[in-house]
Amino acid sequence: MHNPLIAPSILSADFARLGQEVEDVVNAGADIIHFDVMDNHYVPNLTIGPLVCQALRDYGIKAPIDVHLMVKPVDRIIPDFAAAGADWITFHPEASEHIDRTLSLIREHGAKAGLVFNPATPLDCLRHVADKVDMVLLMSVNPGFPAQKFIPSALDKLRQARQIIDELNSDIRLEIDGGVKAENIGEIAAAGADTFVAGSAIFGADDYGAAIKKMREEIVA
Ligand code: DX5
Ligand code: ZN
Numbered sequence: 001m002h003n004p005l006i007a008p009s010i011l012s013a014d015f016a017r018l019g020q021e022v023e024d025v026v027n028a029g030a031d032i033i034h035f036d037v038m039d040n041h042y043v044p045n046l047t048i049g050p051l052v053c054q055a056l057r058d059y060g061i062k063a064p065i066d067v068h069l070m071v072k073p074v075d076r077i078i079p080d081f082a083a084a085g086a087d088w089i090t091f092h093p094e095a096s097e098h099i100d101r102t103l104s105l106i107r108e109h110g111a112k113a114g115l116v117f118n119p120a121t122p123l124d125c126l127r128h129v130a131d132k133v134d135m136v137l138l139m140s141v142n143p144g145f146p147a148q149k150f151i152p153s154a155l156d157k158l159r160q161a162r163q164i165i166d167e168l169n170s171d172i173r174l175e176i177d178g179g180v181k182a183e184n185i186g187e188i189a190a191a192g193a194d195t196f197v198a199g200s201a202i203f204g205a206d207d208y209g210a211a212i213k214k215m216r217e218e219i220v221a
Contacts, residue, residue: 002173002194004219005031006212007066009177009199011047012146018052019059021203028208029216032064034177034197035086042072042095043144050077050084057085064088066135068116068177068197070143071095075102082109090114090137090175093125103132114175118143119151123161130168135195136161140188141178147200150179155191162192182211186218 008030013021022033035053040046053065064087071077072095081089089111096102099115106113114135117123119142126136138161140154158176165172175195176188185196198215205211 001192002171004189004216005173005195006202006215007032007034007175007195007197008202008208008212009034009036009146009197010203011036012199012203014203015048019056019061022056022061022063023059025202025208025212026061026063029212030063030202030208032066032088032195033061034199035065035067036199037067037069037071037077037081038144039071042092043070045144050080053081053084053086066090066175066195066197067111068137069095073097075105078102078105078111079109082106082111086111088112088114088135090116090135092116092118092121092143094118094121099125100129100132103129107132114173116143116177117157117161119154119157123157123164126161126164127168130164130170130172133170133172135173135175136165137175137177137197138193139178140176140180143178147204148179150184154178155187158188158191158193165192182214182218185215186221189219 112134141148181201
């Protein structure tokens with residue numbers, strides 16, 4: 001299994017001070033930056049695009065950027081995000097006409113590719129495209145908003161996903177997103193996740209470093 005990565009979601013950052021917020025959270029020990037892209041179409045909220053990703057790179061952010069696309073259609077925005085400095089690009093299968101083609105498109109543009117499964121979306125397509133997948137992201141809330149409650153059935157789904165990945169002898173990362181905090185990250189890790197998105201639990205804390213440290217301690221406990 002991979003070393004655990006903590007991925008603060010900038011959806012809960014102060015957008016008026018975004019560059020500084022990201023710098024602060026990286027200095028506080030974040031491994032990668034989770035970048036939530038919403039289009040007010042696939043999900044009922046509207047956030048940020050490639051220009052903001054590029055702005056973070058121009059500001060001097062070196063940490064890997066994990067772009068979570070909640071947009072439909074998805075293909076036409078992928079080259080722009082890759083050019084803007086995205087390291088990982090994940091998308092929801094429901095938002096793509098041709099999942100295999102979209103995964104290839106991401107890799108062709110030099111980024112690592114990932115599939116995102118909503119709480120009620122089965123993992124069925126994963127086995128068919130696993131060789132083109134670098135990351136599986138399981139949603140533990142319905143996508144669209146920060147600070148929602150973790151849906152407990154995501155734990156079983158994590159175990160299922162972990163089993164598939166291990167059976168395939170694959171090094172796909174298994175990421176979890178939604179309602180993750182120090183209180184539940186231990187059982188989430190035990191269920192098989194190795195990459196942990198947390199928005200409100202980190203940016204809502206007074207001390208980002210302490211919040212990240214506490215999470216790390218719970219993962220290995
Ligand atoms: C939800 C987003 C999440 C969200 C997580 O649609 O994909 O990344 O920001 O926020 P928390 O950790 O507060 O649930
Ligand atoms: Zn996300």
